[in-house]
Amino acid sequence: MSMKFSGQVALVTGAGAGIGRATALAFAEQGLKVVVADIDLAAAEAVAKTIVDAGGQAFCVRCDVTRDAEVQAMLDAARERFGRVDYAFNNAGIEIEKGKLAEGSEAEFDAIMGVNVKGVWLCMKHQLPLMLAQGGGVIVNTASVAGLGAAPKMSIYSASKHAVIGLTKSAAIEYAKKGIRVNAVCPAVIDTDMFRRAYEADPRKAEFAAAMHPVGRVGKVEEIAAAVLYLCSDGAAFTTGHALAVDGGATAI
Numbered sequence: 001m002s003m004k005f006s007g008q009v010a011l012v013t014g015a016g017a018g019i020g021r022a023t024a025l026a027f028a029e030q031g032l033k034v035v036v037a038d039i040d041l042a043a044a045e046a047v048a049k050t051i052v053d054a055g056g057q058a059f060c061v062r063c064d065v066t067r068d069a070e071v072q073a074m075l076d077a078a079r080e081r082f083g084r085v086d087y088a089f090n091n092a093g094i095e096i097e098k099g100k101l102a103e104g105s106e107a108e109f110d111a112i113m114g115v116n117v118k119g120v121w122l123c124m125k126h127q128l129p130l131m132l133a134q135g136g137g138v139i140v141n142t143a144s145v146a147g148l149g150a151a152p153k154m155s156i157y158s159a160s161k162h163a164v165i166g167l168t169k170s171a172a173i174e175y176a177k178k179g180i181r182v183n184a185v186c187p188a189v190i191d192t193d194m195f196r197r198a199y200e201a202d203p204r205k206a207e208f209a210a211a212m213h214p215v216g217r218v219g220k221v222e223e224i225a226a227a228v229l230y231l232c233s234d235g236a237a238f239t240t241g242h243a244l245a246v247d248g249g250a251t252a253i
């Protein structure tokens, strides 16, 4: 894959595993410097090492995206080390629900909203002033097809991802004339640890997950990374405020 990038530095949250890891590696393959951020420092370290061992430039930072001071410190570290952040992929997210709406707990609600919504909001809150000061940038937030429609037994998660799209669209409009684009990527079921935690215990569920997608399979992390890189690339210069479904046709049904 070859794309044109005017910028040089990418930051990825939740970069220690799954979609974030694949996207950090994809940015590095394009020659960008990568800030690898995750609450799991060992995982982030391993991804940064993979990039550096392959001849790229990366460093890792431990950041819990629910903590204002940690998000600020992550951006400070990025600026000190690489001077700027051209592309921010706000991807850290969790999914821990198991039942219908009335079976959810307050703790579940606070945890999911904390990471998925407050985390994305805090990241953008600190990234936007930096991008304004440097003259532009691109933000991509990870939503989900659960942010585009109903997700039975995942109502809090679905609400959190609808909120990510709301934050994305509002930020896109507010900063459209300032050289900053803001989009969301909406994966369907992707083969990651999150997917395996949810489906591996019951093979019938895995078959059901594959069948939800007209293409007949779940997605690959590299397929989401490719969409994120497209949204960041110069080829998407006229695309902002968009929630891009990358879903094997699932939302077309």
Ligand SMILES: NC(=O)c1ccc[n+]([C@@H]2O[C@H](COP(=O)([O-])OP(=O)(O)OC[C@H]3O[C@@H](n4cnc5c(N)ncnc54)[C@H](O)[C@@H]3O)[C@@H](O)[C@H]2O)c1
Residues within 6 Å of the ligand: 013, 014, 015, 016, 017, 018, 019, 020, 037, 038, 039, 040, 043, 063, 064, 065, 066, 091, 092, 093, 094, 095, 115, 119, 142, 143, 144, 145, 186, 187, 188, 189, 190, 191, 192, 193, 194, 195
């Ligand atoms: N896997 C799917 O099927 C799927 C589908 C749609 C959307 N998504 C979204 O994609 C994103 C990535 O999911 P994934 O499947 O790669 O998950 P994953 O569990 O494989 O990886 C998530 C990463 O985020 C990190 N993380 C968790 N909480 C954090 C926090 N508070 N601060 C910083 N990092 C934190 C974890 O340590 C982990 O490395 C999430 O936002 C998720 O909601 C996933």
